[in-house]
Amino acid sequence: MESIKTQNRLKTTLSVLLMVFLAILVMVPFYFMIVSSFKDVSVIFANGINVNIDFSKMNFDNYKSLWTNQNGIYWSWYKNSLVITVVETVLVLVFTSMVGYGLAQYDFKGRKFIFALVLVMMMVPPSILLLPLYKLVTQLGLMDSYAGVILPYVVPASSIFFFRQFCMGLSREFAESARIDGCGEFRIFWQIYVPLMKPAFGAMTILTTMNAWNDFLWPLVVMKSTENFVIPAGLMSAMTPYGNNYKLLFAGSVMSIVPILIVFVLNQKQFIEGLTVGGVKG
Amino acid sequence: MQKPNSEVSGVTNHEDADSRPKVRRIKWDRIAPYLFVSPFIISFLVFSLYPFISAVIMSFQQVNGFSDVKWIGLANYQQLFKDGDFYAALWNVVRYGFWTILILIPLPMLLAYIMNQKGIPFKGFFRSVYFVPVLTSSVIAGLIFKYAFSGEKSGVFNELLHVFGAGPLDWLNGSHTAMFALVVIAVWRWLGVNMIYFLSGLQGISPELYESASMDGANSFQKFWYVTIPMLKPITIYVLTISIMAGFSLFNESYVYWGAQSPNNVGTTLVTLIYKAAFSQGNFGYSCTLGVALFVIVVVVNAVQTKAMGLFKDEA
Incomplete structure (x- = not known):
């Protein structure tokens, strides 16, 4: 009985991990879009869009x-x-x-x-x-x-x-x-x-x-x-x-x-x- | 005096009231359904049938501006059969359909199966998260992915390859990588929608089926294989159909990546050709020929598919 319970818990944990992983993958393009929208154009121009965030170079200029x-x-x-x-x-x-x-x-x-x-x-x-x-x-x-x-x-x-x-x-x-x-x-x-x-x-x-x-x-x-x-x-x-x-x-x-x-x-x-x-x- | 009078008139009035609206009502009953469906009929005649007929006519013409028209018989169709771009586009659409079906049926089905288990937390939240990409226009998705698939070293996918010690690749200029770039957008956008379809299918399966399978000693995998998959067949067919059709109408993603002309036709689709013939080359007649060809292809594919499904039905 105990082992079935642990087995079920393991199954649930694995399932949730997979779901979280997929959710992150699905959200990655939005991350790039949003982060890039706050980046200075010169930064995008030099590096393309990428994962790095440099808050000192982020602003609302693009929106303005x-x-x-x-x-x-x-x-x-x-x-x-x-x-x-x-x-x-x-x-x-x-x-x-x-x-x-x-x-x-x-x-x-x-x-x-x-x-x-x-x-x-x-x-x-x-x-x-x-x-x-x-x-x-x-x-x-x-x-x-x-x-x-x-x-x-x-x-x-x-x-x-x-x-x-x-x-x-x-x-x-x-x-x-x-x-x-x-x-x-x-x-x-x-x-x-x-x-x-x-x-x-x-x-x-x-x-x-x-x-x-x-x-x-x-x-x-x-x-x-x-x-x-x-x-x-x-x-x-x-x-x-x-x-x-x-x-x-x-x-x-x-x-x-x-x-x-x-x-x-x-x-x-x-x-x-x-x-x-x-x-x-x- | 008044009372009997009114009673008499009341009776006649009553009869009148009964018979008159009856006549009117029967008429309305007959006319009403046609009024209800009239928007479709009008729209069909004006915006589908008439343009279709004019497409068929123009496909036999050389059209330079709508007033300068010359009948050229089958010349456009002869050009079509010799057109390398057409075969390239057809091949791209077939490959695209193949990959999207191969990924966008099993993966969402499995995901739905996982999410439908007992004790999974935040189901509603995950369902919504997976759904958000399809709300994004394919043009905007294409813009973002275009930068991610940049051939530069700093492109997102090349950085990813770099981690594994590979690359960099010139993604949007190679045949296989270009197809990959198209399929990735499709998978990203449609995963959640297809999952919701399968989830609704799963919720319609009676738990008793699983119970009796358990009593017969079936394990989880056997239950998935022998109970879940057959029960999901109608939804699978539906998803299959919309996936095939999505391939034939593919345009936006390709246009954002490459415009009307991709290098060596790596991303050319049938709709790209229709657009290019009409609006880049001004070859209106040939654009219509391509449209008619696409129509014929879709009809044939549908007929084959319906037949195949009919055969499956006989087996079951």
């Missing part, structure tokens, strides 16, 4: 430069990312929850076909349409605008799939009894089912926010003028063949992670639960 560099262009990238992310997330949530609900809660002609289309769209990498979409957005006169970045991606198939899977688990009886009471179809959705779908909304909020905030290729193609860039594209533009703007790169990277981290920390329980409810089952 976010305001002074090219008249604080970093903050207009920040604003662009914020506006695009918020608008896109709201639209995605509204549209895909409607579609997912429609596919799960009604029997109608064409339902199977539409769901099959959703599945196909989930499989196809969006980048195959890069050029024709660019052409379409040009023809619509939406180049270099928020609408051009947002509109093509407001009804993503993966999010529809997620809401549909979640709604399949909700009873149709609520809707039936509400109908008998004379409640309209849209009110049934809005007042009865949307509250029931709250965990799904939680998960999709973070997932969509994350995707929109980190999106790179499409905004890179649509946004032509430097002040209209989103953060990732802006930071990329700070890397030039003629030398890199390290101040902007590191401090800008750190600042760009902050909002998404806040959203995650505030909703993480809901998010992780939601992710595992809708993402995998079915």
Whole structure:
């Protein structure tokens, strides 16, 4: 009995050690990013990024430069990312929850076909349409605008799939009894089912926010003028063949992670639960 | 006088009230589902089907600016089959898929298994820590790793090699090391997400299965092999599918490391080629040809995969 107990304790200790080790590995890139963001540019220039910390040579200059560099262009990238992310997330949530609900809660002609289309769209990498979409957005006169970045991606198939899977688990009886009471179809959705779908909304909020905030290729193609860039594209533009703007790169990277981290920390329980409810089952 | 009157009218009113909304309700019942799914239908037609058709058309054209268009038949496709860059990119994507699957299925599965044991402290904390990397944009992750993979002696990975008495390596210019640099970002970013998927799968396995396995005299390893792994099959298939697709859409990390052109195509991906043809070379028609090719490849891979899974299902 004693030996089994010691054996178990040893097992737990080894497991925790492995978990701690992996956690440290996972955090190392953040360590470099944060430490470099406080280092003097001359130090980075001479030594690259490395493990050494010399507190006497650390300061907030890089962060201050976010305001002074090219008249604080970093903050207009920040604003662009914020506006695009918020608008896109709201639209995605509204549209895909409607579609997912429609596919799960009604029997109608064409339902199977539409769901099959959703599945196909989930499989196809969006980048195959890069050029024709660019052409379409040009023809619509939406180049270099928020609408051009947002509109093509407001009804993503993966999010529809997620809401549909979640709604399949909700009873149709609520809707039936509400109908008998004379409640309209849209009110049934809005007042009865949307509250029931709250965990799904939680998960999709973070997932969509994350995707929109980190999106790179499409905004890179649509946004032509430097002040209209989103953060990732802006930071990329700070890397030039003629030398890199390290101040902007590191401090800008750190600042760009902050909002998404806040959203995650505030909703993480809901998010992780939601992710595992809708993402995998079915 | 009033009372009977109102009663009579009340009856007729009642009948009216009963029949009229019924007609309306049946109509709404029929229309409502289409209204609910209409955002998808509109978006599909405008932003997927129409561009797809126009991609197929443009793939048979030479397009210099959208107004200057010349039909050239299969010339773009002939170019595709002769294009060394295309084969290099395809090979990179296949290798990338192979390595990510080889690492990002067993490792998160094992990690989830370890974390799911009884008596492990701070589970929630570790789960969140492993999850944070995926919140970071692949561009920003790429920027950091680009410096870490610097060919200079002072680069992080070269310093690490130096400790073991090896190196320095010119990481981003060699074929194998470049692939390593791409796979490292993928492993770093997706480890936590895949672990959460497997963790949810593990929590769905009934403890009774393990108990009866114990009664049959199975040890920990046998329990993992004969109970855990088969029970995790649906999730494994899901993770496998998203991993394969991630390879085909790979772009950001490669673009941050090398831009649109990597030395000897060490990091070129299919999406890099689509981007390069369109926006560096202005060869719109060929960009669409590459897009159509990628579409066909993805459809074939999916068909094969579905078939393979179907076969597994018959076995089970």
